[in-house]
Amino acid sequence: MFPSNESFVGALQKKGVNRRRFIKFCAAMTATLALPPRYVAQVASALEKAKKPVLVWLQFQDCAGNSESILRSSHPSVLEVVLDLLSWEYHEIIMAGAGHQAEAALERVVKEEKGKYLAVVEGAIPLADDGVYCTVSGKTALDIARRVCSNAAATIAAGACAWDGGLVAAAPNPTGAVGISEAVPEAKVINLGGCPQNPANTAAVLVHYLTFGELPAVDQYNRPLFAYGRIIHDQCERRAHYDAGRYVQEWGDEGHRRGYCLYKMGCKGPQATYNCPSVRWNDGTSWPVKSGHGCIACASHRFWDTRSPFYDRLPSVPGFGADVTAGQIGMGVTAAVAGATIVHGIASAVRDRMRTPPGASTPPATRGPAEKN
Ligand code: SF4
Known part of the structure; x- marks a missing residue:
């Protein structure tokens, strides 16, 4: 949907976002990450050089509240986070393509960007009865999650359901719902709990990844300490x-x-x-x-x-x-x-x-x- 070889700053400039606003964004992200103000320059420098990472957003057993949260966010704006910081290749709700065209886009990312793309998972994954309680394009959520998340550089579990099953897994949990870490243990997952997650934290995780080349420090639930500490x-x-x-x-x-x-x-x-x-x-x-x-x-x-x-x-x-x-x-x-x-x-x-x-x-x-x- 957006070229992945384009730099973040290049994309911002095309949209008329000036440097002042860019630095303001970097300062907000530095503060969210609980980093000292001196890191603003490092964040800005890293983002100026960064190529837009490819991202796919999967939705399973969910209410789309986390998508709503990030799409309706204004701080940092959806313009900056969703459209400019990422090369957003797949999201069932907002992508223009549909059906086979959409699934082909997802498959292309898994094959051509293997080990480099980021995956966001929203919603729980049912394990009961061979996963029949959530299917997309004829495939179970479990099969899709295994294929996409195990080949991603990292997976962000956005919201309570993707983290630990959330409401879907609440007793008596009739569909056997679990979070992405339990469904795909081999995936590298960072959990952003919350119902919904706060999009500022999602943006901060991405900025940390682009600035330092790794995910932020986490607690025993794999939640970033800057947000859950x-x-x-x-x-x-x-x-x-x-x-x-x-x-x-x-x-x-x-x-x-x-x-x-x-x-x-x-x-x-x-x-x-x-x-x-x-x-x-x-x-x-x-x-x-x-x-x-x-x-x-x-x-x-x-x-x-x-x-x-x-x-x-x-x-x-x-x-x-x-x-x-x-x-x-x-x-x-x-x-x-x-x-x-x-x-x-x-x-x-x-x-x-x-x-x-x-x-x-x-x-x-x-x-x-x-x-x-
Ligand atoms: S002070 Fe503590 S208990 Fe009181 S409203 Fe705030 S968080 Fe809740």
């Missing part, structure tokens, strides 16, 4: 309210309107890791917690089963939080968060109890604005 609770703008014991007690109450902590409404931020609070969505405008809804830990392993019910408060007992095993440090930090949650919950309950008027049977519903001092 920090606990959401530690990055949240509502954290001061948590620390001060100011909680939303019910949707739409005074605390909710004032942006208080959503812990009591089921927020899973204390046991989830992701850079959602810093990268955000819609041109960096907002993210779920900022807009008033608790985190559901959508970037955590098997979150549909392990983090639901989404509106139940986290139990104040230690030992929960699979996400915390994202690394040794993460485990320690989560244990500390869990401990802090217990202590905090107890302290909050004691405070509430102390504020209960004599003769009242229940504590005040919230530490509201009138009480904050």
